[in-house]
Amino acid sequence: MTNYAIEVRDLRVARGGRAVLHDLTFEVPHGSVVGLLGPSGCGKTTLMRAVVGVQIVQSGTVTVLGRPAGHRDLRRRVGYATQSPAVYADLTVRENLRYFAAVLGADRGDADRVAEEVGLGGARDQVAASLSGGQLNRASLAVALLGRPELLVFDEPTVGLDPVLRGELWELFHELAGRGTTLLVSSHVMDEAARCERLLLMREGLIIADDTPDALRERTGADDLEQAFLKVIEQRGKVAA
Amino acid sequence: MSPAITLATARRILTQLRHDHRTLGLIVGVPTLLMILLRYVLDRPQAFDRYGPMLLAIFPFTVMFIVTSIATLRERTSGTLERLMTMPLGRLDLLLGYALAFGLTALVQVGVVSAVALTWLGLDLRGSVWTLLALTLFAALLGVALGLLASAFARTEFQAVQFMPAFVLPQLLLAGLFVPRDQMSTALRWIADALPLSYLVEAMRELTGQAGLTGTLLRDTAVVAGCTVLGLLLGAATLRRRTP
Numbered sequence: 001m002t003n004y005a006i007e008v009r010d011l012r013v014a015r016g017g018r019a020v021l022h023d024l025t026f027e028v029p030h031g032s033v034v035g036l037l038g039p040s041g042c043g044k045t046t047l048m049r050a051v052v053g054v055q056i057v058q059s060g061t062v063t064v065l066g067r068p069a070g071h072r073d074l075r076r077r078v079g080y081a082t083q084s085p086a087v088y089a090d091l092t093v094r095e096n097l098r099y100f101a102a103v104l105g106a107d108r109g110d111a112d113r114v115a116e117e118v119g120l121g122g123a124r125d126q127v128a129a130s131l132s133g134g135q136l137n138r139a140s141l142a143v144a145l146l147g148r149p150e151l152l153v154f155d156e157p158t159v160g161l162d163p164v165l166r167g168e169l170w171e172l173f174h175e176l177a178g179r180g181t182t183l184l185v186s187s188h189v190m191d192e193a194a195r196c197e198r199l200l201l202m203r204e205g206l207i208i209a210d211d212t213p214d215a216l217r218e219r220t221g222a223d224d225l226e227q228a229f230l231k232v233i234e235q236r237g238k239v240a241a
Numbered sequence: 242m243s244p245a246i247t248l249a250t251a252r253r254i255l256t257q258l259r260h261d262h263r264t265l266g267l268i269v270g271v272p273t274l275l276m277i278l279l280r281y282v283l284d285r286p287q288a289f290d291r292y293g294p295m296l297l298a299i300f301p302f303t304v305m306f307i308v309t310s311i312a313t314l315r316e317r318t319s320g321t322l323e324r325l326m327t328m329p330l331g332r333l334d335l336l337l338g339y340a341l342a343f344g345l346t347a348l349v350q351v352g353v354v355s356a357v358a359l360t361w362l363g364l365d366l367r368g369s370v371w372t373l374l375a376l377t378l379f380a381a382l383l384g385v386a387l388g389l390l391a392s393a394f395a396r397t398e399f400q401a402v403q404f405m406p407a408f409v410l411p412q413l414l415l416a417g418l419f420v421p422r423d424q425m426s427t428a429l430r431w432i433a434d435a436l437p438l439s440y441l442v443e444a445m446r447e448l449t450g451q452a453g454l455t456g457t458l459l460r461d462t463a464v465v466a467g468c469t470v471l472g473l474l475l476g477a478a479t480l481r482r483r484t485p
Contacts, residue, residue, distance in 0.1 A: 053327070054327060075328050080324070082323065085320075102249035105245075143324070
């Protein structure tokens, strides 16, 4: 048993003949909310895919909950929600959740529980195609919560949500972490970074900072994290020069 | 593989179909209409007796090919396949789920079309109706298997739809429907002998002409069933848990 929920060592991934992740090494501790922040196209999604074990990697190791990523024992213990909602558009929310619950071997009541948790209790009998973008997104998150997985990997879970709903989802994330769940959440908006316990800042396939939000602000002397991010990039530029 | 997951998958696919009334209507209505059309275009009961049963097998094959290739392509493009691949679902669970759901749908389709053909249109069948239903079910499952396989080679729905004529029409021309296989040139004959639809058409012809289960009928059915299993296994090989 390792101390970390996710342990990545020298991970290298190439897509279409181009290296997208350059020998990444980092850890994610158990029971925390870790934000993966960085501009669009910096490799966040590829990294998350490697963690859930659906990405072909060139070299390096990804260990999740003590097993290699994608191991069959992890298929019930890791919940993953992609950036675009992966649910059946022609099924109702309840039918979607019940199907995925059956695949995971979770009990039927679990479908109703997760629908409530993401605030879709009232829209349970709506066909997914008729949901708003934000609702559809939450339906997809709900699927990832089925069966109470120990690790949740959410790719841009709050895109297109109004501030109230965003706040509610972040509350849910912290509540889950309080119960011992580990969350790896990606975002490209910096104001969400402050809500994470730890931050991984990514740029062009590299992790350029791995710290708590407070430590990052202190280290860079910046008031907000957007400035801190820019400072980090600046400092790296100086080191390289 | 787990029977519970396979059944849940089949149920999910049937629920999707149930939400889509028009597709269900088309699956049953179009072959029925075509059968009626064929009867009156041929206008001779003997000719209808000759071609009718073959079409009874070709309809479920073609329709299930299209429906399956589009449905699995949608799973691939919508991200639901990737999601399922991170879950404890076996590749065969998904494929057998599709085969089960569309096989049942095909039974309804063939049931309605056969009922219309055998009663109203006066189709004369020497063999038993049960053998007819069994053969058409095999035809549908062959369509499902090849549709699953074809969807792996299609990136877009436009491509997937074009695979229908590409996979089905050459087989139809070579199956002995228009020209008997033994009258074709050697090269064409070889190709025809390698295609599963040829055996399906031969089996249906056998069923029209003879009562009882003949050796040819059993052999042809075995070939069609074998091709279905092969198609499903090849289809399973195209489903990958890890992608670039």
